[in-house]
Amino acid sequence: MFTRLLNGIRSLAMSSTIKPDVVFVLGAPGAGKGTQCTNIVKEFGFIHLSAGDLLREERNKEGSEYGELIEDNIKHGRIVPVEITCSLIEKAMKKSGSSKFLIDGFPRNQDNLDGWNRQMAANVNLLFVLFFDCPQEVCVSRCLERGAAGSGRSDDNPESLKKRFDTYMNDSVPIIQYYEQQNLVKKVDAGGTPDEVFEAVKAIFQNISPSR
Numbered sequence: 001m002f003t004r005l006l007n008g009i010r011s012l013a014m015s016s017t018i019k020p021d022v023v024f025v026l027g028a029p030g031a032g033k034g035t036q037c038t039n040i041v042k043e044f045g046f047i048h049l050s051a052g053d054l055l056r057e058e059r060n061k062e063g064s065e066y067g068e069l070i071e072d073n074i075k076h077g078r079i080v081p082v083e084i085t086c087s088l089i090e091k092a093m094k095k096s097g098s099s100k101f102l103i104d105g106f107p108r109n110q111d112n113l114d115g116w117n118r119q120m121a122a123n124v125n126l127l128f129v130l131f132f133d134c135p136q137e138v139c140v141s142r143c144l145e146r147g148a149a150g151s152g153r154s155d156d157n158p159e160s161l162k163k164r165f166d167t168y169m170n171d172s173v174p175i176i177q178y179y180e181q182q183n184l185v186k187k188v189d190a191g192g193t194p195d196e197v198f199e200a201v202k203a204i205f206q207n208i209s210p211s212r
């Protein structure tokens, strides 16, 4: 009797656990991920979590044990170990209390993907992967302009950009292909003006039915 009651409570608790909706936002450095996430937040009420911003915030924290490691990776266009990034994402998700997230710039390599699958995948509802497709020369000039305009980023310079693109081509593109094989990728041409790109983004978000 007691066991049956306990099992009943357990299954009720499990069925009422609502998983948050997640959209991964991927694309080359400078493709416009952050810009379009800001638009999506305004129009569709998602919370924007940029993995890069979370890492930079952690790097800037006084006394952070990962500060140097994060900066070293960012400057050289390498990917920070997933345990650090995933924990920052998880913490930010919990803190926000929201149930709809844009996770921008993650997962970017196999280590990221494996870590996410180990730590988070079972607890979220991955809606799709929004992929901003943009020619490399356009992305590079946008990043250089962003640097010249005073982004203050230690990686918006020609040397770091070369490494960031090597990492993107070698490590991140295979992750996008992995999701493509699962029919989860929604591709947007990101070479136009911000307004043109957002028109295409809107068409995607207007057609999704969130899990609740």
Ligand SMILES: Nc1ncnc2c1ncn2[C@@H]1O[C@H](COP(=O)(O)OP(=O)(O)O)[C@@H](O)[C@H]1O
Binding pocket: 027, 028, 029, 030, 031, 032, 033, 034, 035, 036, 142, 143, 145, 146, 190, 191, 192, 193, 194, 195, 197
């Ligand atoms: N469609 C666009 N056309 C021209 N410039 C853009 C466009 N989208 C973004 N930008 C600019 O390019 C730079 C990189 O955009 P950002 O959204 O930060 O890209 P990402 O997050 O992919 O690195 C920023 O300075 C931004 O203002």
Ligand SMILES: O=c1ccn([C@@H]2O[C@H](COP(=O)(O)OP(=O)(O)O)[C@@H](O)[C@H]2O)c(=O)[nH]1
Binding pocket: 027, 028, 029, 030, 033, 050, 051, 052, 053, 055, 073, 074, 075, 077, 078, 079, 080, 081, 085, 104, 105, 106, 107, 108, 112, 155, 164
């Ligand atoms: O999941 C992530 C996201 C970002 N980064 C690091 O942060 C940098 C900047 O990433 P961000 O997404 O902010 O900018 P982008 O390169 O897309 O313009 C990357 O080159 C990586 O070094 C990382 O290690 N893991």
